[in-house]
Amino acid sequence: MTDTRTDTPIRAAGAAADTGTGYGRSPATHDARLTEVGPGTPMGEALRRHWHPVARSAGLTSDVPHRARLLGEDLIVFRDGQGRPGVVFERCAHRGSSLFYGRIEDDGIRCCYHGWKFDVQGRCLQQACEKDGGLRRGLARQPWYPVEERYGLVFVYMGPPDQKPPLPRYECLEPLGEGESYHTDWLAPGAQVLGLEQDFNWLQIFENAVDPVHAAWLHSNHSGFQFEGTGTTGFPEGYYDHTTAADRTTYHRTAHGVKYTWRYQDTKGPGGGPVDLDWSVECLLPNIIALPDFVRTVPDVRHDMLLWVVPVDDTHHRLVFSLRSADPERASSFVFGIKQNGKNGWELSEEEQQRFPGDYEAQRSQGDITRHSEETLAPSDRGVVMLRRMLRAMVDDVEAGRTPAGVAGPGEPARRVEAGLFTRAGTGSEPSVPAAAPGA
Ligand code: FES
Ligand SMILES: [Fe+2]
Secondary structure, eight states, rough: BOOOTTOOBOOOOOTTTTTEEEEEEEOOOOOOOHHHOOOTTTHHHHTTSEEEEEEEEOOOOOSOOOOOBBBBEEEEEEEOTTEEEEEESSSTTTTTBBBBGOEETTTTEEEEETTTOTTTTOOOEEEETTTGGOOGGGGOOOOOEEEEEEEEEEEEEEEEEEGOOOOEEEEEEOOOOTTTTTOOOOOOOTTTHHHOSSSSOHHHHHTTOOTTTHHHHIIITTTTTBBBBTTTTSOOOGGGTTTTTTTEEEEEEEEEEEEEEEEEEEEEEGGGOEEEEEEEEEEEETEEOOOOOOOOTTTOOOOEEEEEEEEEEETEEEEEEEESSSOHHHHHHHHHOOOOOTTTTTGHHHHHHHHHOOHHHHHHTTTTTTOOOGOOOOGHHHHHHHHHHHHHHHHHHHHHTTTTOOOOOOTTTOBBOOEEEETTTTTSSOOSOOOTTTTO
16 A cells, blocks of 8 residues: 555554564563572572671670561571570471560570470470470470671571581671771661661662662762762762763672772872772672772771671561771761761652662662563673672582582681772872782
8 A cells, every 4th residue: 555645655553663662571570590589599598508697796685586587587586694696497396486475584585385495506495384394305496597796796507507617707807906896786776686677689789789880870960969978078079970980990800709999080199189099899799798988088998897788588688787997987977978868868758769869769669679681781780790690600509519609618717808999009109908909
């Protein structure tokens, strides 16, 4: 058929239609091997080969037990009257009442329903309603997990008992220097014992740590400068130039994960002259972020903190940190150093969230679990791609019976963390803590 006015053929309806519309798309999916953490899942098994922080030491008293869901398992964390921390299943081994309602005693936790008492390793010490405290109590065992305390945190190991590795040590957290202590408190309601819980998949925030260009857009151009100290004690405003951010950023594999290095120039060199600086953030397998001070940028000092992204289940995680410092302001600037329109995130109305979005709005809105089938990755996602590749290798290793990356061996020395702010060689003063070799 022909249009008689123009002599051009009339196409059948839709033949040249733009197919980029939303109609008829395949159902969206997420990458379960990367994100799902329950028992028996590929990533769940890989994460179970590592220790995870389950509570703050200072917050875990012998007062009451705490619900501490982790890797999709409902757990109770408590400290017995003798000061020993314990992690056990929430459901009582007798007939399933929750030990959340249990009573902590000198040597264990006692279920509210019939008075069975378990120690920190789940051994049944007494069955209150049975003759002589239960002649067969030795047959009852409350499922438990091993714990260790270090860096002001209680760590738990939920993997195969015969594969239990040492709890890794980190140079950035030990030894404590003069006057230093471990700061672990988010200073937020509800975060005193278990850390700060958020309601989306753990990998979304872990990937954010190796996605530096989001700072050049979200935290500056889009929402105004959100890092406290910007232009004064912290980054100069030019740091965030999004037109050059990608060119100034490089990504490196490290001994324990991946890091980015973001180059910028400041006037903080000797005599106030220009100095070239390298800002490096490292993600350590399987779920640790090493984030230097972003409020007071002081070059060439020893790194001082680690932040764990602990999966609660597939759609929740908790943030737990340990920061070694003699300066309480360092800890509070880490906790409160990002503001949205001058406010803390939880103080914003929905309209303010729209006008001044920050990390939570960006990451939470990716979904309970982001839909990987709907992504369109670009060159500036290089760090995300590297991190996913390393996490997939970790999962593959566990499935193949190999020891996955990140698991410590016996006698392993404290690990070097490559995060920090470093003066580039040849400008300003020489770094007292040298940056890692290129490509490390
Ligand atoms: S259910 Fe716990 S003692 Fe009976
Ligand atoms: Fe961010």
